[in-house]
Amino acid sequence: MASPQGSRAPLEFGGPLGAAALMLLLPATMFHLLLVAHSGPARLLGPPPYLPGPEVLWSPQTLLLWLAWLGLQAALYLLPARKVAEGQELKDKSRLRYPINGFQALVLTALLVGLAVSAGLPLGALPEMLLPLAFAATLTAFIFSLLLYLKALVAPASALAPGGNSGNPIYDFFLGRELNPRIWSFDFKYFCELRPGLIGWVLINLALLMQEAELRGSPSLAMWLVNGFQLLYVGDALWYEEAVLTTMDITHDGFGFMLAFGDLAWVPFTYSLQAQFLLHHPQPLGLPMASVICLINAVGYYIFRGANSQKNTFRKNPSDPRVAGLETIPTATGRQLLVSGWWGMVRHPNYLGDLIMALAWSLPCGVSHLLPYFYVLYFTALLVHREARDEQQCLRKYGLAWREYCRRVPYRILPYVY
Ligand SMILES: NC(=O)C1=CN([C@@H]2O[C@H](COP(=O)(O)OP(=O)(O)OC[C@H]3O[C@@H](n4cnc5c(N)ncnc54)[C@H](OP(=O)(O)O)[C@@H]3O)[C@@H](O)[C@H]2O)C=CC1
Numbered sequence: 001m002a003s004p005q006g007s008r009a010p011l012e013f014g015g016p017l018g019a020a021a022l023m024l025l026l027p028a029t030m031f032h033l034l035l036v037a038h039s040g041p042a043r044l045l046g047p048p049p050y051l052p053g054p055e056v057l058w059s060p061q062t063l064l065l066w067l068a069w070l071g072l073q074a075a076l077y078l079l080p081a082r083k084v085a086e087g088q089e090l091k092d093k094s095r096l097r098y099p100i101n102g103f104q105a106l107v108l109t110a111l112l113v114g115l116a117v118s119a120g121l122p123l124g125a126l127p128e129m130l131l132p133l134a135f136a137a138t139l140t141a142f143i144f145s146l147l148l149y150l151k152a153l154v155a156p157a158s159a160l161a162p163g164g165n166s167g168n169p170i171y172d173f174f175l176g177r178e179l180n181p182r183i184w185s186f187d188f189k190y191f192c193e194l195r196p197g198l199i200g201w202v203l204i205n206l207a208l209l210m211q212e213a214e215l216r217g218s219p220s221l222a223m224w225l226v227n228g229f230q231l232l233y234v235g236d237a238l239w240y241e242e243a244v245l246t247t248m249d250i251t252h253d254g255f256g257f258m259l260a261f262g263d264l265a266w267v268p269f270t271y272s273l274q275a276q277f278l279l280h281h282p283q284p285l286g287l288p289m290a291s292v293i294c295l296i297n298a299v300g301y302y303i304f305r306g307a308n309s310q311k312n313t314f315r316k317n318p319s320d321p322r323v324a325g326l327e328t329i330p331t332a333t334g335r336q337l338l339v340s341g342w343w344g345m346v347r348h349p350n351y352l353g354d355l356i357m358a359l360a361w362s363l364p365c366g367v368s369h370l371l372p373y374f375y376v377l378y379f380t381a382l383l384v385h386r387e388a389r390d391e392q393q394c395l396r397k398y399g400l401a402w403r404e405y406c407r408r409v410p411y412r413i414l415p416y417v418y
């Protein structure tokens, strides 16, 4: 039996009360966004146009469709991978192995969807099903988190996450107790983080584009831009899938409601908000403005990819010629911290690039509504909070060396501002 050994870990997210509030607030926000996106006024801060009854939210066919989607992605996950990567060292000094076939899953999904559409599958009908689909995803996330919580009760103490084991059931259910819950080699957290939600997001975007084409004869330039930018982002995440193995979600956070809901429901149904908005609120966009927006996205992507690749290359092999010339700070753990290049500009250059891209995804929606800028606002809050969490973890890991890094690189995300 697992013992609640993590009571020493400081409570995050406002403790049990904060966790309980977030468990209500996050699904409520997601449904609010889905409802207002296709209402006439589309007011982010206004009331929803109506409160959906159970007949709108619940549909056994939609639940089956959602489960079939999860099943398809699980089957693609189990296909032979081009590479099997090792994760970070665990408490018991072992390392888990992960298949690297996410990009392959994206391509195979695209082929299957293409075949199904040419055989008459009405993909353009998907936008009408977003509410019941989001409900099915939320329900699945709740039940799944409950099963994960129960599974952790019989997990060995070495399998538990540093947080998420406070002894308070609400907090632990939210944060997740077990670090890498698996059945045989099937890793639930790694699977959920990158597959059903991320690929589902671009599929929803595509369905919205197709419905716009049905409604108006052809997709608008704004819709093309949003689809293109977000496909690039998802394709990039799956192409560089191995990098997710060093994120705090995989190495530090347990798998509980926060990540299960975030991965399965929040990502596909709220990250597609701009495309949902555009379907119901067409925006004129000329070529000059579209070019400026493409440039903003390109700058964001350049910083995001440059920073992530520089750190990943350095972590894999510090003597790689692409990073060997960079200045570093030694730490007591034997690892080094980069203090020049992208990581000498601010302490989280990858977040800066990500935020610039977030802005580029909203700009095609014009400036008449605040709603499509929800992602920028939410993402800024998420990254500021995430940066603070990472900072605490790095301070614990690297102590004085981290303080020295903060002295030499004083800004966190935005040079000279924050
Ligand atoms: N769209 C979305 O919803 C989200 C997107 N993201 C994106 O995912 C990506 C990964 O983000 P995230 O996991 O938060 O964190 P990072 O990729 O920024 O990783 C942080 C880790 O990098 C290492 N590190 C920090 N500073 C240095 C340095 N100077 N030199 C070398 N190593 C350093 C430390 O780990 P160590 O030393 O152990 O290697 C630290 O814990 C980002 O691009 C982010 O923008 C993240 C969250 C949500």
Ligand SMILES: CC(C)CCC[C@@H](C)[C@H]1CC=C2C3=C(CC[C@@]21C)[C@@]1(C)CC[C@H](O)C[C@@H]1CC3
Pocket (backbone or CB within 6 Å): 026, 193, 194, 233, 236, 237, 244, 247, 249, 258, 259, 261, 262, 263, 266, 267
């Ligand atoms: C529901 C809450 C508000 C919190 C949910 C957080 C999750 C949505 C995010 C936590 C970390 C994530 C990462 C990504 C997607 C969003 C979640 C799952 C990426 C896969 C996005 C693409 C990047 O290239 C890598 C990211 C890793 C972290």
